[in-house]
Amino acid sequence: xxxxxxxxxxxIFIGVSITLSYFILNKIIFPxxxxxGNKLSLxxxxxxxxxxxxxxxxxxxxxxxxxxYLGAMVYTLVIKNNILITIAMLVYSVIxxxxxxxxxxxxxxxxxxxxxxxxxxLIYKINKENxxxxxITLLLGKTAIGFMVLILVxxxxxxxLITFKGMPYQAGYLILIFVPVGLAxxxxxxxxxKTSQNLRRILAYFILLILSFNKSYQDFQVLLEIExxxxxxxxxxxxxxxxxIAIDRLAKGMxxxxxxxxxxxxxxxxx
Numbered sequence: 408x409x410x411x412x413x414x415x416x417x418x419i420f421i422g423v424s425i426t427l428s429y430f431i432l433n434k435i436i437f438p439x440x441x442x443x444g445n446k447l448s449l450x451x452x453x454x455x456x457x458x459x460x461x462x463x464x465x466x467x468x469x470x471x472x473x474x475x476y477l478g479a480m481v482y483t484l485v486i487k488n489n490i491l492i493t494i495a496m497l498v499y500s501v502i503x504x505x506x507x508x509x510x511x512x513x514x515x516x517x518x519x520x521x522x523x524x525x526x527x528x529l530i531y532k533i534n535k536e537n538x539x540x541x542x543i544t545l546l547l548g549k550t551a552i553g554f555m556v557l558i559l560v561x562x563x564x565x566x567x568l569i570t571f572k573g574m575p576y577q578a579g580y581l582i583l584i585f586v587p588v589g590l591a592x593x594x595x596x597x598x599x600x601k602t603s604q605n606l607r608r609i610l611a612y613f614i615l616l617i618l619s620f621n622k623s624y625q626d627f628q629v630l631l632e633i634e635x636x637x638x639x640x641x642x643x644x645x646x647x648x649x650x651x652i653a654i655d656r657l658a659k660g661m662x663x664x665x666x667x668x669x670x671x672x673x674x675x676x677x678x
Contacts, residue, residue: 410573417567440501444508465510472502545603546610553597557589583643587650590614595658608655615651618644 476499564582568574594607622644628634 410571411575411578414567414571414574414578417571418563421563437504440504441508444505447505447508462510465506469506472499542606546606549598550603550607553593557593561586561589583646584650586643587647588654590647590651591654591658594655611651611655615648618647 476495479495564585568579568582590611594611595604597607598604622641625634625637625640629636
């Protein structure tokens with residue numbers, strides 16, 4: 408029971424820490440970076456004579472900077488240096504805030520109503536003509552943020568489960584059951600737009616497909632007596648597959664039934 412209390416305190420501490428971090432970022436750090444970006448942009452704007460060319464140069468600089476940042480992130484992930492990852496994220500964030508402020512000031516100085524961005528035109532053409540790119544862009548925003556939050560919550564819960572081993576087994580079961588329930592909630596509750604909801608279902612089933620292939624490969628190794636049977640892994644995969652599919656089919660069935668009910672009511676009222 409003491410471990411259960413400690414686990415609850417651990418969750419409260421994590422919640423308070425995240426809340427304070429959010430407050431510090433939104434009320435102190437981001438406003439300061441925005442203020443600094445505005446000051447620098449007002450200074451730089453005096454040095455610019457051709458605003459259109461300046462925007463093109465900044466756009467090119469942004470692309471190069473982003474590619475360098477992605478390369479640096481891959482390198483730091485390979486060498487597993489968390490300090491370099493943090494530094495890279497901070498530097499990139501500061502530069503992006505300054506660039507955003509500068510671009511906003513430049514656009515306000517333009518006589519033309521719109522700035523013709525080469526990058527936006529390229530993205531529009533690719534997005535328009537390519538199904539996969541179009542669908543990937545739809546997964547950004549709330550869908551991507553919701554998925555990252557889900558992964559973070561699962562990570563926090565599992566760290567607590569591993570750390571506080573003396574908790575009642577019911578608490579451990581609830582933590583395990585949260586994975587498929589949380590995945591179903593991410594699919595159906597992040598947003599109610601049918602298109603993005605269908606894409607989240609596809610992504611969720613793709614994750615389940617990978618888990619199924621991995622499970623079948625492990626079972627094959629056990630069959631050949633190459634590896635020993637892992638009951639914990641077997642139960643966890645079983646739990647995710649069965650509970651998520653059950654919730655998904657139930658939610659889909661209820662949604663279809665409600666839609667059919669509404670259509671039948673509309674037909675009756677029209678007659």
